[in-house]
Amino acid sequence: MEGALVALAMKAGLNPDHLRNEWKRLDEIPFDAAYRIMATLHSGPADEHVIFLKGAPEEVMAIAGVDPALWEQRIAQATDHGERLLGFAMKRLPAAKARITFDDLGDGVVFLGLMGFIDPPREEAKAAIAECRSAGIAVKMITGDHLGTALVIARQLKISENAQGLTGKELETLSDDALAARVLEVDVFARSSPEHKLRIVRALQSHGLIVAMTGDGVNDAPSLKQADVGTAMGHKGTEAAKEAAEMVLLDDNFASIVAAVREGRTVYDNIRKVIAWTLPTNGGEAVAVVLAILIGFTLPMTATQILWINLVLAVTLGLVLAFEPGEPGTMERRPRAANAPLLSPFLLWRVVLVSILLAALSLGVFFHTLGQGRDLETARTMVVNMLVVAEIFYLFNVRYLHMRSLTWRGAVGTPAVLGAIAVVAIAQLVYTYAPFMQAIFESRALPLGDGALIIALGATLFLCLEAEKLLMRRLGWFEELSA
Structure with a gap:
């Protein structure tokens, strides 16, 4: 200016x-x-x-x-x-x-x-606010400008369909309870002071909302401290504002806040994917071993073979999920509740279901091989390879928790996923056919037909889980279990 x-x-x-x-x-x-x-x-x-x-x-x-x-x-x-x-x-x-x-x-x-x-709004700000609206994030404008000016800019930014405003003088006449009753319907607060910001933040938090507040002045420090995510301006922000804030915008750009929300949702999704993939790996092994102990049949895997499975999968497939890009529609989902558990009912259901399916596949392959009159070591080698291949197919399924994985993009994967699968495939070939690995893990070489059977069973597991995901969506259970 x-x-x-x-x-x-x-x-x-x-x-x-x-x-x-x-x-x-x-x-x-x-x-x-x-x-x-x-x-x-x-x-x-x-x-x-x-x-x-x-x-x-x-x-x-x-x-x-x-x-x-x-x-x-x-x-x-x-x-x-x-x-x-x-x-x-x-x-x-x-x-x-x-x-x-x-x-x-x-x-x-x-x-x-x-x-x-x-002072026309930036084009990236318009796009960022549109993305906020689709993501269920309400944007409130708090400004020192005239109410008429602020409302025109709010309409240009499309902050809401019919933006409503409140001036600082009007706000001062409201009690805290009255302000809390109106704060959700008001989109623009004009002629506002830093003290008004603090009251607005508290009014929004009284509804159990997570509030992010931006500010740059010394007087903004209390509201930045009160907000769940205080965001100070890196260029024009004072040191007091930066000290009070949880986050500092290096480019003073509102679009960067929206990008941070998108990245945060991606990180949260990836943590859930790692959990959804890792727990069934151990769960399937545990179910198979526990059944063997309870019923009294020979263990389908030795302790060293279980260690091998956990080692080869944890350092490869278990890590790549952390680098997954955001799913399509990440910013079109409603925000999760502040008290939502990381391990949702959907993930618990998934862990139990996949653990049982992995155990069933492993034991099925184990008894099928023994039923053919083949030795115990070969049957155990089949079980180890079955678990590893099943986890590879399950990885493709769990890469998309909120949409179907049976797509071209889902099948191609990312460079990290493909690289990890290549490492696992080579490790399993060495485990199965290298004489020194056979001596260590008591593995046996398998014919091509056994490998084809294992891959076919892994693909069947993938299709079953895709069908389960589709069925849950059509019945409307997915949203309930994911909450």
Whole structure:
């Protein structure tokens, strides 16, 4: 805004540097959101001393003793076009002064007029707010601007279908309970002070909402501290604001906050995917071993073979899920509840179901091999390979928790996934056919037909789980279990 004023002066034929040299600044009352004006004291070329004021039009008019009603039409015209307004005034001092206070802004202040500024919203801000709305994130605008200007900008940004506003003076008349009752329906808070920000944050939190607040000034520190995610501006933010905030925006761009939300949802999804994939791995092994102990048949795997499975899968497939990109529609889902458990009913159901299926496949392969009259070591080798292949197919299924995995994108995978599968495949070939591994793990070489059977069973597991995912969605159970 200061730069725009200097540019306007230059367009009018004035020389800002020359004027600064002629009118030396002696003192100032810096701008503060509490009183929304600033004043500077200057000595002129004829040794006269003058105070210049600028700030919110109604505040400047009040100091100058001007009736705002006389300017109401002009102000309405400007705000209807989304212009931000500044009021200007001056006072000639009868004697020289070196310092000024608010007491000097009394009688004798002459109102000079208004200046309108067009500060159009960034295109990326419009897109970011649209993404917020689709993600179920409500955006509230808190500004020191005139309410009319703020509402026009809110409509340009499409913060809501029918943006409603509340001024700071109106807010001050509301009790905390009354503000909490209105805060959800109000989209724009105009002529607001940092104290108002704090009350707005608390009112939103009273509804059990997670609140992120942006700010840059020293007075914003309390509201930044109160918010669940206080976000300070990295460029124009004060050190006090940065210290009080949980997060600092290095580019001062609202779109970066939305990008952080998207990344946070992706990280949260990936943590759930790792859990959904890892627990059934151990669960399937445990179920198979426990059944063998309870029923009294030979263990389908030795302790060293179980160790091999956990080792080869944990350092490969278990890690790649952490690098999964966000699923399509990540920012179109409603926010999860603040108290939602990480291990949702859906994940618990998945862990139990997949553990039972893995155990059933392993034991089925084990008894099928023994039933063919083959030795115990070969049957156990079949079980180890069955578990590893089943986990590979299950990995493709669990990569998409919120949509079907049977797509081209789901089948191709990512470089990390394909690389990990390649490592696992090589490790299993070495485990099965290398003589030194056979000596360590008591494995046996398998014919091609056994490998084809194992892959076919793994693919069947994948299709069954895809059908289960589709069935749960059609019955409407998925959303309930995921909550």
